[in-house]
Amino acid sequence: MTRVLRTTALLVRSGFRQQTTYRLALLAGISTNSVFGIIRAAIALATVASAGAAVGGYDARTAAAFVWWGQALLGTINLWGFSLVADRVRSGDIAVDFLRPVNPMLVYLAGDVGRAGVGLVARAIPTLAIGALLFDLAWPPGMPSAALGLLSILLAVVVAFLGAFSLNLSALWFTEIRGLRLAWMVVGGVLCGLYLPLPWFPGWVQSVASCTPFPSMLQHPLDILSGRIAGADAVSAVVSQLFWVLVLTVVGQWVLARGRRRVEVQGG
Amino acid sequence: MATQIIETRDLVREYKKLRAVDHISFTVEPGEAVGYIGANGAGKSTTIKMLTGILRPTSGLVRTCGRDPLRERIALAREIGVVFGQRSQLWWDLPLQESFTILGAIHRLDPAVARVRSGELVDLLEMGGFLSTPVRQLSLGQRMRAEIAASLIHRPRLLILDEPTIGLDVLSKQRLRDFLGAERREHGTTLLLTTHDMGDIERLCDRVLVVDHGRLAYDGTLSGLAKTVGAERVMVVDLAPQAGHEGVAELRDIPGAALVGVEGEGTRQHLAFDPQATSAGAVLAAVSARADVLDLAIEEPDIEDVVRRIYAASR
Incomplete structure (x- = not known):
């Protein structure tokens, strides 16, 4: 068990160190995220102001915090997925992953958590600082909420990774998955709360969203970190994230096993 | 027959209508160095994939290190090393040393043991000069040495090399062959390599298997091969x-x-x-x-x- 933890820790560190190679990209990310943060926060504040009261549970300060945490975490949580695994399927390099005495999902997950760590330290914190300078943001009401918020970020990273991982593995069947990835980005973008907080959507959209892992990828941590939900509500949001981690782990392992079998039977 | 490192019996692999491997039977004893040669598409890679548990045979038997490669995939991965000349097992953006550390952990080696082993490989393959260089900046010759070291970090009993010298200059080829020969002598590591380079076979292998159109056309020594076909x-x-x-x-x-x-x-x-x-x-x-x-x-x-x-x- 300690060996597994050590391996995982090393892989997380490797993901972290790989990501730090791209320093210019970090800087570009911060400025882009901040510019859109200003625009989005202005729109959200105008919405709340014209309503004259809190909208869907968001007052001016929580709405601004929702927007800025969202912008800040764009470089941390992999909302738009990745193509690394699909690329390795296409090139045949996936065979190398299958030849290691370790579960490929763990290898990639650990690497992604490390990558997310860089996003959190080097992108989220500066972006959030800019937001806090320019706008009046709400903060989590107390340490338990803040701690729960951090945990929620980690779970969001894992949920987003697991979804994208299964999607990538579907390349074993479809070879070309750009269409699927696009659908994932468009549908996920709406249902995770990236464009607007989910409570601002009609009830039926919220019902659909609650049957998907997408709110666990952004809406939940943003709600906790902006202080819109706390206490039992925050705990239940984290529990729902845990539920999706479990579901997507099972799905990912199933797809992985089926994919491996497909490679075994049909050839690489 | 658990003493044999590789055993195949009437191994067959079909892709739709094509029979890529056609009733191949051979055994490899511990410590042998075997060249597995054949034209492109002759069935070399397909055989290797079945030996390592990536492909399921259509019929026939395959045992590697006495194990069923498909059922005992993880246990087998700890006993073999595989180098694909055209694929990398290293972490592209990280200093080379990092890949050795991670692979040591993946193979669940004691960190101290892994350090000693990687130090030994670094010395033998003269990699000290570029240990802290990111892998993507290595030359092909440096990277191939690193790939081979990466596949030997856990002291596998069997090292499978698929075109290990492809694209290398004469000096780099020679250096790799010398190292592999020494590794085999000192640790009894069994070598199985596919290659298009007769020099690899001559300098490394005491036995040659020739596969053609999925069939084993020759199994014997290189000098015997020279006699057979001149x-x-x-x-x-x-x-x-x-x-x-x-x-x-x-x-x-x-x-x-x-x-x-x-x-x-x-x-x-x-x-x-x-x-x-x-x-x-x-x-x-x-x-x-x-x-x-x-x-x-x-x-x-x-x-x-x-x-x-x-x-x-x-x-």
Whole structure:
């Protein structure tokens, strides 16, 4: 068990160190995220102001915090997925992953958590600082909420990774998955709360969203970190994230096993 | 028969209608160095994939390190190392040392043991100068040394190399071959390699398997292979015309060499010789005694050619 933890820790560190190679990209990310943060926060504040009261549970300060945490975490949580695994399927390099005495999902997950760590330290914190300078943001009401918020970020990273991982593995069947990835980005973008907080959507959209892992990828941590939900509500949001981690782990392992079998039977 | 490192019996693999591997049976004992050669598409990679548990055989038996590669995939991965000349197992953006550390952990080695082993490999493969260089910046020769080290970090009993010297210059090839030979002598590591380079086979392998159209066409020593098909070299000599003559007399009785081609009225002649029986120097000396040699080239038989002749002979 300690060996597994050590391996995982090393892989997380490797993901972290790989990501730090791209320093210019970090800087570009911060400025882009901040510019859109200003625009989005202005729109959200105008919405709340014209309503004259809190909208869907968001007052001016929580709405601004929702927007800025969202912008800040764009470089941390992999909302738009990745193509690394699909690329390795296409090139045949996936065979190398299958030849290691370790579960490929763990290898990639650990690497992604490390990558997310860089996003959190080097992108989220500066972006959030800019937001806090320019706008009046709400903060989590107390340490338990803040701690729960951090945990929620980690779970969001894992949920987003697991979804994208299964999607990538579907390349074993479809070879070309750009269409699927696009659908994932468009549908996920709406249902995770990236464009607007989910409570601002009609009830039926919220019902659909609650049957998907997408709110666990952004809406939940943003709600906790902006202080819109706390206490039992925050705990239940984290529990729902845990539920999706479990579901997507099972799905990912199933797809992985089926994919491996497909490679075994049909050839690489 | 758990003592054998590799055992296949009537191994068959079909892709839709194509039979890529057709009833291949062979065994490899611990410590052997075996060259697995054949033309492109002959079935080499398919066999390797079945040996390592990436592909399911259509029928027949395969055991690697006494294990069923599909059922005992993880246990097997701890006992074998695989190097694909055209694929990387290293972490592209990280300093090379990092890949060795991670692989040590993936193989669940004790960190101290892994450090000693990677230090040993770094010394032997002379990688000290670029341990802190990100893998993507390594030259091909450096990267191949690193790939081989990466596949040996857990001291596998069997090392499978798929085209390990492809694209390398002569010096890098030689260095890799020397290292692999030493690794085998000192640790008893079994080697199985596919290659298009006869030099790899000559310097590393004491046994050759030739596969053609999915069938095993030859299993034996390299010298035996040379005997079967005449894996000879061809010396091409350009000769100065003799005074008062139009051309050069045909060199029909050079000891150990056979005249296989004459061009330009004897000014260019092709002499085939078996390097096991005579040497290029002896042939050249005999030629020089008869005519002035202006230029010469030695053509190595390529593997495709050898395989073609094997196939022709086995029919």
